[in-house]
Amino acid sequence: MEWQYTGSLTKSGGELQRLVDEVLLDDRFQKDDLVHFNVEREQRRLDEYQATGGAFSAADGWREESVMLHLPKPGLQQEDEEHAPAFVVDKIWMRSPLEVLKAAFQDTSARKFHWFPQRLFRRVATPENPDARPERLFTDVYNSDAMIREHEEVQRRPRNPDDAPEVEYVVGGIIVYSDSTHLTNFGTASLWPIYAFFANLSKYLRFKPSMFAAHHFAYVPSLPDTLLRFYEEMFGVPASAAVIRLLKYQLMEKVWLLLLDAEFMHAWEHGVLILCGDGITRRVFPRIFMYLADYPEKCLVACLKTLARCACPDCTTDKSNFWKMGTKSDMAARKKNARKDTTIFHDAIARARRWIFEDGMPPDGAHIKKTRLGLFSMAPVRSAFSQRFASLGQNVYKLFVPDLMHEFELGVWKGTFTHLIRILIAVGEDGVQKLDERFSMMPTFGRATIRRFTDNVSAMKKMAARDFEQMLKCSIPCFENLLPEPANSIVLTMLFELAMWHAFAKLQLHSESTLTAFETSTSTLGQAMRAFLRHVCSQYSTQELPRETQSRQRRKARRAAAAPQNDQTATMSSKIKKFNVLNTPKYHRLGDYPRSIVEFGTSDNMSTQVGEFEHQRVKQFYRRTNKNRTFGRQIALEVRRANILNKIAQAQAQPAKPRKQRRKPKKAQPSRGRRLHLHFDDPQPLPPTQPNEHYHISDDKRYPIKLDDFLFENDGDAACENFTWDLKAHIFRRLPGGEQLSPDYVPTLDDIASVRIENNRLYRHKVLRVNYTTYDMRRDQDSINPRTHPDVMMLAPEGSPHPYLYARVIGIFHVDAYRAGESLDGSDDTDTEAIQVLWVRWFDLDPRAPGGFKARRLPRLKWAALDDDAFGFLSPNQVLRAAYLMPAFAHGQSDEALPGYSVARREEEEDVDWKFHYVGIFADRDMFMRYYGGAVGHQLHHPGQPHPAPVAPEPITPLAGDAYADEGDEEHEDDASDIRDPLDDPQEQPQEAHGEYEGQAGEYSDDSEEDEEDGEYDDDGEYTESEDSEDDTALGPEDGEIPMGHDDAELDRVGFAAM
Known part of the structure; x- marks a missing residue:
């Protein structure tokens, strides 16, 4: 330990443990080998x-x-x-x-x-179409x-x-x-x-x-x-x-x-x-x-010149037409105006360089701008790739x-979110404060899929791309009703379109049908963004955020330091800021993604994230x-x-030895009573789960609770009403022979009386791990914990209007049970059987708020009424995977569904519930495909079906309504006149923005709004694991921090290999 705290301060506890496990305790380690060891000599x-x-x-x-x-x-x-x-x-x-x-x-x-x-x-x-046409996949x-x-x-x-x-x-x-x-x-x-x-x-x-x-x-x-x-x-x-x-x-x-x-x-x-x-x-x-x-x-x-007239690296579309992204004319213009490396441009570059050196013309002079180079925003330098490969x-x-991280997450979405903050400030009242409060109360999901948000999201301080991605996934409940109608509806539709486009773009496996839907989504996103511009942004006078004002003043100060002295004094007053995202090359490039996926594979192959990872090394x-x-x-x-x-x-690699658990188990503590879930400091180590198992719960018996004591301590709690009857009815179906019963069979009093629970004890558990096959035919894992990640989803009965059922897990336990007398299968064996059980509180779909891709809204859930079997028991085998349910903050809280105190609520919750929850269908790629449908790795299988059926995809349709009608691009040209120039102050910057090379080292500085110095390049925009992240500190290894615990070789061995 002394070695760790001397010398370099970067030696973490994990590194110290690795030194002991992988070096000092290795059988091959010999102390004598280090005699006369010299670091410099060995490095040489x-x-x-x-x-x-x-x-x-x-x-x-x-x-x-x-x-x-x-x-x-x-x-x-x-x-x-x-x-x-x-x-x-x-x-x-x-x-x-x-x-x-x-x-x-x-x-x-x-x-x-x-x-x-x-x-x-x-x-x-399918039985109806056994000779279906093969569909191509892209990975x-x-x-x-x-x-x-x-x-x-x-x-x-x-x-x-x-x-x-x-x-x-x-x-x-x-x-x-x-x-x-x-x-x-x-x-x-x-x-x-x-x-x-x-x-x-x-x-x-x-x-x-x-x-x-x-x-x-x-x-x-x-x-x-x-x-x-x-x-x-x-x-x-x-x-x-x-x-x-x-x-x-x-x-x-x-x-x-x-x-x-x-x-x-x-x-x-x-x-x-x-x-x-x-x-x-x-x-x-x-x-x-x-x-x-x-x-x-x-x-x-x-x-190429940055942010010039033809600002796109792929085509020569004029920047004044970038706002048309997704329209038919825009898609046709991309093909017509695609950049080509021809001898015409090679000759123009050579001629321009002769003018610069032999005639003394400035590189940015008017004479050169009038040539083809100026017309197509090209620099008077020929690319090395052109010199080598054009012939x-x-x-x-x-x-x-295209690059999803910089162009969308740190570009289009960040710029849109920033302007939404400006609008909330322009509206006045406490909209920004409410937004920050809602984000701070947003639950986490998965191991790191959605992390804890800071208390001041609107400030956007030190945020990387992953933070903006998480904000997009959770934005709809947070922005709901912060603006008056019709602005509220237009904003919610735009946020849904942004999240849906992003989900399609992030898919690691595409099919021809999902690419068709992606193209439609690109078109509808353009509709939604233009509607936001015309019908929301035009209604508010928005100004710079304080950080934008400070950033602009820093840029002016640097320019002033390099320029001749003058008497002008910079002021700190903020200026009007319009929504100019639609005229940026990053927004324009959104239309290139479907075509690029066919050409090069899915967007993760094109993402700069892999390079940012290497920067860390x-x-x-x-x-x-x-x-x-x-x-x-x-x-x-x-x-x-x-x-x-x-x-x-x-x-020289040797087979990895299983890590030993060094945490000493505590002695069994007396029952805490009241609740069926375990606390963080109740250790219950769970070894890695085999990939071919659907679920995994510990068989530990260190945390028993007497059923009678539990019911006595929670007497009067509506959640515990009929607890024993419902539990035994559930166990009755799970015991041998119960599978023969009809789904509609209701256990009789004699059936319930025949169920015996050994010692009348429930053995509590901390976590349920659920393995599932993802949309792209890989294996993944969710960790269900009643204290941190309690929500689950199951397949709905056949014919239901919604494909899934939702519940909140209150407790995870198992009982040793048997049926007294002759069993249902005819045997008289009374040996106990361990029955693993989930105690849940049910959600119902709210029919008053239609959700889905047609409505452009998230499905909304309400708590099941107490007189409608609000609580029940599930087999862990019924759980499909974890669900991400977000509180509907705009509709407030109430105890109407469950009056007073109840063990069904988590300890940190007050004696009220959020009235509604939204289903996070964009939480991750697999979740999105479970709702959109058509995924290669997903199949529906209901009892009585001879074969699993593929999930039918839900069609993506164009947006309807006057606010979204823009089929004729030219008829709306006047409406877009205020967005044609992305430069806010034409007097301050030249007609063809070209960025700047600041300082004597010639470092590049991009002055575009979406790339301000304290914006996109904070922390290099990297997906890094922050040492001071705001994750739930009450997560331990048994809570799913070590998912699955198997590498690709093990997955390949059991049949779940990467494609």
Whole structure:
């Protein structure tokens, strides 16, 4: 313990435990092996480590490179670009992409690669339609159109005459990611890495940080301060913003030209022969399928101007038409105006560069803006991908796929939520306070699906993308009735459309039918957003939030510091802020998702989240460096060391030993009475649940409670009325022979009297784990705990108007029971049988509030009336999975359904209930598909059905009503006149917004509203596990913190493998 609290302060209790379990207690550990051990010497040996082949080849190591940037000077005519003054940027740390590919394909992990892409189908056969047409499915890159097309092109190539007949020709799919990240919370230390992932590996493995699937290609330096000093010394004037911007483009393109070297391009055309990790020799043809990045990074790599007239990286649609997203004319314009990398633009770039260097024209001058480059918002720099691949028929602009995290969660939804806060402030009263209070009372769901919200959600401080995603899922009950009608209805419809679109976009398995629904959802989302703009935003005068005002003032202060001194004094007054989300490139790109899923696979393949995860590893390596100017080299060494040690560990891996429970069990405590659930400090460890089991409850008997004592202590509680009769009636059906009874059979007095509960005791349990098959044919697990996550869902009887029943679990227990006398199956065996039981309080569907995809509302539930069997008992086998039920805050609380105190309520609740609850149908992807229907992994099976039936999908229909009628785009052009320019102050910023390169290092700063400095880039927008998160601290391992406890190999063994 002393070792943990000395030296580095980052040694957590978990790391100390791992040191003991995995090192000191390992049978292979020998203290004598550490005699004369020296860290520096061993690290040096590791750095010099070489092998004859495989993943440890030194050829895939790091090397330092430099590039030369030629400097233009507006107004100065130079001989040509090659003879212009040049500045050398060094300390570019990089690896050969081809050698990285060879090492990855030679590694043992290549045994899990998918070498041959395939189209995935399913046939939904029913008794009415036994010969149904097969429906195509989309999950991963290796069953997408892009990889299938590249594979077929490779197979058509003439074979190398030196290759043996058995040599397979395969595609090596590469996914690239790049983005700058801050390495510390304070200071300016940052790293600009380029990562690569291989699409041949399943995304379910590729996204796991423990798989080390991210390969570091290069670390790009920022423009050094010495460049600006060199420029001023050379030309006598400081470099203009346009020149710095041009140099930033050139730096990135020259780094990529180094990476895409002659060796890599030769392999692109002719393939490279590799003895792969599975022992088979293949000729691998590398192909780059996607470039993952946020919007400014995409524009930088593609050499496009940010937020200019044609702001989309994929098409040249004018930004004044972005608000039409989802309409027929918009979809047609995307196809017509798709960007193409043609020789016309190559010539225009070459001509513009001659003007800049030979004629001394400024890079952003009016003469260049009048050319094709200005017309299509292109920078006078040719992309490295264009230089390398245009002659091979590749279109560079197709690499830049949509990114759900930055474009929707941190873009469209964040911008919409922010404006809703502005509207609540404009309305006055206490709308914002009510919103914060509602979010703070929202229950959690799952292990980390929906976490505890802060008490001040409206401030949006230090929020990552996952926080905005959770806010969207819970937004409808929180915003309900905070605005007057009709604004309230329009806002609730828009929130439903946003949540539904997001749910479709997040699906990890799509079918042709869900993609059709996704396209319709994209169209209806556009309708809802335009209705919100026209009929809600226009009714309120909204101003900047305080944090927006402060952010704007900080930007102005930085500009003023760089500009000549003047007498103008900045004021802190806020200004009018309009809803401009509809005219941003992020909103425009929502229309590209359905097409991109067919081309590249589902959106998780295109998400930058995987790169943000890898940033966390880089930040950890930075802590091990000496923090000086060479930290890039030190991080590169740490990465290589970690990869080598990981491969060695995998090669010497031994079967994992089951972890021993070190928590000493408490002695049985006297019954607390009153309640049937256990408290947090009542330990009841539950080992990992087998994946093929439907549910798992402990068989522990340490927490008994006498049935008579329980009823005596809760005498008069309506929840306990007829408790014994109902319990014994339930047990009667569960005992041997009970399955033969008709569902309508009502147990008689003699039947009830025949049921015996041994010692008249109930043995309480803490948690119920439920395993289920997800929509994408994987196994997942819910943890049901009466204290924290008590709500469950079951299949409704056949013919019910709603597919599910809902209940709140009050207690989990088992009894040892038997039937006195002859059993129902004819035997006279009186041995006791353990009957596991859930005591529940029922919900009823509220018919006064229709819910579903047609109504664009969440299903609403009310508590079952006391005279209508409000309480009952369930077999755990009946539970389908956990349900997420959100209080309907707008309708208040009451004790009408259950007067006075009751053990049916949780201890922290007062003697009242929320009148209604909304069903969280968007809680997670699986939950959404259970309501939409048509999922591959979901089937309905009712008693008496010979075969399971597929769940029929509910159609998504266009929005109806005058507020949503916009089929003729032109007839509403006047209504959209106030949203055509996303810049709030045309006098403050130029016509073609281009971001800024601030500071002497040339760091990029995007001044668009949705990308303010304290917005999107807080914490790098990462999905990180915060050490001070607001999760329920009363969760323990038995509450489901360790779900399932099996890895993919175990799931594969029992038949639940990743596709």
